[in-house]
Amino acid sequence: MDPRTLTDLLNRVKDATCTVEEAMQQLTGFPSEIMEHANLDHQRHLRTGIPEVIYGASKTVEQIITIARAMLKRASPVLVTRVDPQKAAKILCSCPELEYHEPAGLLCANKADVRMQKTRGKALVVCAGTSDIRVAEEARLTLELFGHPVGSLYDIGVAGLHRLFYRxxxxxxxxxxxVVAGMEGALPSVVAGLARAPVIAVPTSVGYGASLGGIAALLGMLNSCAPGVAVVNIDNGFGAACMAHAINCDYSDDAPQ
Incomplete structure (x- = not known):
């Protein structure tokens, strides 16, 4: 349950347009809902600003369907990451409310209204090569689901740096x-040397043998010569989006008076 939904519910109780009994029924399973294979944290959105998210890669179709159905009963965003097309097709048969984004491997529903989310500005997702788009799209779509305006700039790696300078x-x-990049992972350093905004670097597992599945890009980013570059785990577009969400949200109205 997100803060707006809970606030609306409390206001309706206050205005006598919703009885206490009706409110208690809507709060069933709050703050957590114990299920056979999961313990669903409905309070996470209130605590952290990020809703419970389903990591789909190692879960069965049945497990994802059960958890997603419980989340769909709530008004908060629903996000399932790392879902292949075959698994997604089976899930959509039982949960047609979900929308599948194949390039990112995401299932989602109940996207936050960008007009309701107070942000510091527009986020930007940049990737070095076309092979990095899957991770970049995971980041972009996650940020969109959380209610952020997001732009994208793809295939502008350092092998053709003039492409970046034009944009x-x-x-x-x-x-x-x-900034998402594989190979030697140089692009975040370049971007951080040009931009004032915080830069979150995402190494990908794209590259030839000596890239070691993204380790080379990860180490390159951790050793960035540009100051202030934050680095997340290999292929972790979702984690980068969560960090960008925390940076880009405007919580000024929530500050104590």
Whole structure:
């Protein structure tokens, strides 16, 4: 349950448009709902600003369906990550409310209204090569689901750096930038040397043998010569989006008076 939903429910109880009994029924399973294979944390959105998210890669179709159905009963965003097309097709038969984004491997529903989410500006997702788009799209779509305006700039790696220079205005306008790159992982350093916004680097497992499944890109990003670059785990577009969400949310109205 997200903060707006809970606030609306409490206001309706206060205005006598909802009885206490009706409110208690809506709060069934709050703050957590114990299930056969999961313990669903309905309070996470209130605590952290990020809803419970289903990691789909190692879960069965039946497990995902059960958890997703419980989440769909709530008004908060629903996100299932790392879902292949075959698994997604089976899940959609039971949960047609979900929408599948194949390039990112995401199932989602109940996208937050960008007009309701107070943000510091527009986020930007950048990736070095076409092979990195899967991870970049995971980051972009996650941010969109959380209610952020997001732009994208793909296939502008350092092998053809002029492609980035032609689009510098997008870097200057962004409030937070996620940079996704494999191979030697050099692009985040370049972007951080051009932009004022915080840069979140995402190494990918794209590359030839000596890339070691993304280790080379990870180490390159951790050793960035540009100051202030934050680095998440290999292929972790979702984690980068969560970090960007925390940076880009405007919580000024929530500050104690």
């Amino acid at each position: 510098q205005q997008l870097l200057h306008e962004a409030s937070v930038i996620i």
